[in-house]
Amino acid sequence: MTTNITDDAFWDTPIQEPVVPRVGRRSHANRVAARVERLETRGRARALQALYAADLRDLTQLRRIATGVFDDLAVESEERVFASRLVATVADKGVRLDADLAKVTNNWRLERLGVIERSVLRLAAAELDREETPVKVVLQEAVHLAERYGTQRSARFVNGVLDAYARMLGRL
Numbered sequence: 424m425t426t427n428i429t430d431d432a433f434w435d436t437p438i439q440e441p442v443v444p445r446v447g448r449r450s451h452a453n454r455v456a457a458r459v460e461r462l463e464t465r466g467r468a469r470a471l472q473a474l475y476a477a478d479l480r481d482l483t484q485l486r487r488i489a490t491g492v493f494d495d496l497a498v499e500s501e502e503r504v505f506a507s508r509l510v511a512t513v514a515d516k517g518v519r520l521d522a523d524l525a526k527v528t529n530n531w532r533l534e535r536l537g538v539i540e541r542s543v544l545r546l547a548a549a550e551l552d553r554e555e556t557p558v559k560v561v562l563q564e565a566v567h568l569a570e571r572y573g574t575q576r577s578a579r580f581v582n583g584v585l586d587a588y589a590r591m592l593g594r595l
Contacts, residue, residue, distance in 0.1 A: 463556075464564065466505030467546065469498050471568055473510050474542040485514045512549035520548040527587040539573040543581050548588060558594045562586065 473489035480488060489510045493503050513520065524544050525533055533541055547565035550556055562585050570578035589595040 462501055463505055464567075466502045467509070467550075467564055467568060468571075469493065469496065469502055470506040470509040471542055471546055471572065472496070473506065474513060474545055475538055475572075478538050478542055482517070485510060485517075508553070509546060509549050512553055513545050516549070516552060517545065520545060520552065523591070524548055524584070524588060527591055528584055537573065537577065540569060540577050540581060543569045543573070543577075544584055544588075547581070547585050551585075551589065551592065551594065558589050562589065 469492075470489075473485070473492045476492050477485040477488040489507065493506065498506065521533055528536070528544075533544075536544070543565050546568070547561050550561045551558065562582065565585055566578045566582045569581040573581075586595065
């Protein structure tokens with residue numbers, strides 16, 4: 424018997440928090456840094472969900488679709504702000520980001536990629552464009568998202584493309 428995974432299963436998947444080893448007492452600064460990291464990780468996942476939905480429906484309506492996704496999921500305001508900035512970057516610069524990504528996806532047109540892979544690449548390209556997060560963090564988080572919502576193969580593909588993309592931008 425095969426089970427059909429619906430879109431609802433994708434949207435309802437709980438966000439996995441990074442495992443933090445407990446060694447001694449953590450300072451207030453470390454607790455705050457861990458919270459910020461988790462917030463950004465959750466925000467990236469929410470932005471990915473919005474990009475995924477828009478890619479399946481109508482990417483030109485990305486902002487409207489993202490608002491609907493965030494409302495439906497009752498995304499916390501801090502997560503929403505972070506995710507919205509990434510979504511806005513894709514909405515504003517998507518054509519250029521896609522053209523730049525196409526330069527490094529040798530033998531693959533973006534429209535031939537899976538929706539998850541394409542969405543993760545757009546999300547990471549937008550975050551690299553914003554230049555607010557270290558490149559290695561962007562790559563690591565993108566690979567994590569591709570692995571979580573896609574497959575191991577997706578994660579390897581995303582890693583290779585984003586590595587080439589960051590090198591093309593002169594950031595690695």
